[in-house]
Amino acid sequence: TKIKDGKGAHESILEFLDEIKREFGSLGDRYLRERYLDIKDVSHRILHHIFPRRIEWQPEEPHILIAHDLTPSETAQLNKDKVLGFATDAGGRTSHTAIVARSLGIPAVVGLSNATKEIKHGDEVILDGIKGVLIVNPPEKIKRTYRKRKEEYEKLEKELLSLKELSATTIDGYEVDLSANIEMIEEIEAVKRCGAKGVGLLRTEFFFFSERRLPGEEEQFEFYKKIASSLAPDPVIIRVLDIGGDKLYSWEEYKEANPFLGWRGIRILLEEKNLLKTQLRAILRASACGNVKILLPMISSIDEVMDAKKILEETKEELRKEGKEFDEKIELGVMVEIPSCALLAREMGKFVDFFSIGSNDLTQYTLAVDRTNERISYLFSHLHPAVLKLMKLTVEGGHENGKWVGVCGEIAGDPLSVPVLLGLGVDELSTSPIIIPEIKSIIRGLTMEEARSITEKVMRMNRVEEIRRYLREEMAQRFPLLINLFVEEEDAGDNR
Structure with a gap:
């Protein structure tokens, strides 16, 4: 105008x-x-x-x-x-x-x-x-303190990066896949530099909305292909477009009073089938160039999984008829972000290839806490007993069906939470590339016996403060310098 x-x-x-x-x-x-x-x-x-x-x-x-x-x-x-x-x-x-x-x-x-x-x-x-x-x-006293802290940090960081070529394996031989969360091609080098085993979560939202228009199939294909081929044979798990809730964008015409509980994630994609199909076509084609897996966001029921699988099969058939190559055995997983999904893990495990626990949203929906609301942010904790119990149910449900279970939320990058995740039996952790060296160091410094013992005690506790205090004491005894540098008294230092 x-x-x-x-x-x-x-x-x-x-x-x-x-x-x-x-x-x-x-x-x-x-x-x-x-x-x-x-x-x-x-x-x-x-x-x-x-x-x-x-x-x-x-x-x-x-x-x-x-x-x-x-x-x-x-x-x-x-x-x-x-x-x-x-x-x-x-x-x-x-x-x-x-x-x-x-x-x-x-x-x-x-x-x-x-x-x-x-x-x-x-x-x-x-x-x-x-x-x-x-x-x-x-003042000079504070500067001296931070100079010493910086020297310790850089020395420890150098030691941690020396673990790059080593696996994330406990002292007694239990190996965990340690992957990276990324959203841009520019992060590929960081993934390689930190020694991550591929990408456990490729967020596609930033790519979709870096321009005012939606990217077409070819544009998406080149984006996924570049990442998959650069990191092959390591896996790249691509989450289909996750919009709505805390991922609202300015081009959307759909307005809601409560977007966190409304039209978001898989609910949008199942209605906007062309949007989903275009992305699935690009992902499937990229799977011929690397080890690609597909991840569905905001799943609350088995019906949603079956509907998405139907669209995936239709898309595969289209590509077959066009003579375009793709991985016929590509794995399909779901994000566990809603309590109903965790509670149904045993049944849902029959229809998917893996689970990826999104601890941020799982915590938010379990505790009815908007994690973007500073006024009630003190209530948000991924170490809440209810959240840990839902994670335990997910791991058990996945393993009963022979399916692996990963974690890609904030908890995967929290040094204090590592023994609990190991003790629960999680198979994969995915976090920001910069945090991977310290998480790998902790995994390599623990035994599964220690992790299970710590987890058993944690699961008997019923207060977040009690759990966090206990974990800090246990981990400070084993990794004093790392915990002192990387973990705050009350939180896990998420603003790095």
């Missing part, structure tokens, strides 16, 4: 952004306010296509970047040789910017509200991405 009124593209887009910012800023829901960044990201990418230019805020020398906010694509473009880390006023642990920063190993502290007002160019700052702290003009 603005362009029709005679305004230029640049002016129209900036005015549109200003209007959207005012509208989103008045919303009461924190997550929806953060979605302004997604719209801003798309708008800036359009502007960059129309008016190509260098990003003005790129630094000329190594320093910490302080910004009101960064979009995911801007974060992905940061020169890590120059940007040592960044802090922003806006954002949160669940924002896409934070996810991208973690994936790329860029230290970041987000959601500080007033960092750009309080910090001046030339100020000396300490950015602690593990504890989520930014210290401005620190």
Whole structure:
């Protein structure tokens, strides 16, 4: 409309952004306010296509970047040789910017509200991405403490990276597949560098929404093919498009009062069959170039699995008729994110090839806690007894059917939770590439007897505080330096 009124593209887009910012800023829901960044990201990418230019805020020398906010694509473009880390006023642990920063190993502290007002160019700052702290003009005593901490961290990190070629095997020979969660081609090198065994979760949402249009089959095929062929013969588990809930995007016309309990994940894909079929065609074709598996999100019933399998078989038949190659034995798994799925694991295991526990959503739906709501975030814990019991049911249900069970949520990257996951019998852990070396070190430093003993005690406990305190004490005895550097007193340091 603005362009029709005679305004230029640049002016129209900036005015549109200003209007959207005012509208989103008045919303009461924190997550929806953060979605302004997604719209801003798309708008800036359009502007960059129309008016190509260098990003003005790129630094000329190594320093910490302080910004009101960064979009995911801007974060992905940061020169890590120059940007040592960044802090922003806006954002949160669940924002896409934070996810991208973690994936790329860029230290970041987000959601500080007033960092750009309080910090001046030339100020000396300490950015602690593990504890989520930014210290401005620190006294000498604090600087000495952090210099020592940095030296210890770098020394330990070097030792951990030396485990790259070794398997994630306990002292008594129990091997766990340790994989990476990624969403961009740029992360392939990080997967190789950290010694991950392939990709346990390839999120496709960032790829889908990095442009304002949906990618076609060929574009998707090239994306999946590049990742699968680069990491072959290691597996690449591709989750089909998971939108809705905490993954709302600006192009959606469907609006809901409670999107977390509404039209999301597999529910959307089973209605929008062409969207699902196009993605399945691309994934199947890419499976001829590597070890690819398919993962279905937000499964709550066996009916949903059967409906998805029917569409998958129809898609396979189409490709056969077209003479296009694909892996006829490609594995199909489901995300365990809803309690009903965990409770049905024994029965559902007859119809799928594997389970992948998404502990973030499983915790959220089990405890009725919106993990993006800061007001009740203290209630969110993947070590809640109810969540652990659902995970135990899932592992047992999978194994009874001869199916393997993985975990790809936040708990897989929590050093304190490793012995519990081992003790439950989990077969695969998938987490951010940067965290993999420390998780591998813990696995290699434990025996299954120790892990089972710790887990048995944990499963008899009924309070989160009790469980976390016990695990910290047990793990600090075995891995004192690692726990001191990588784990906070009350949390597992998720802001790296």
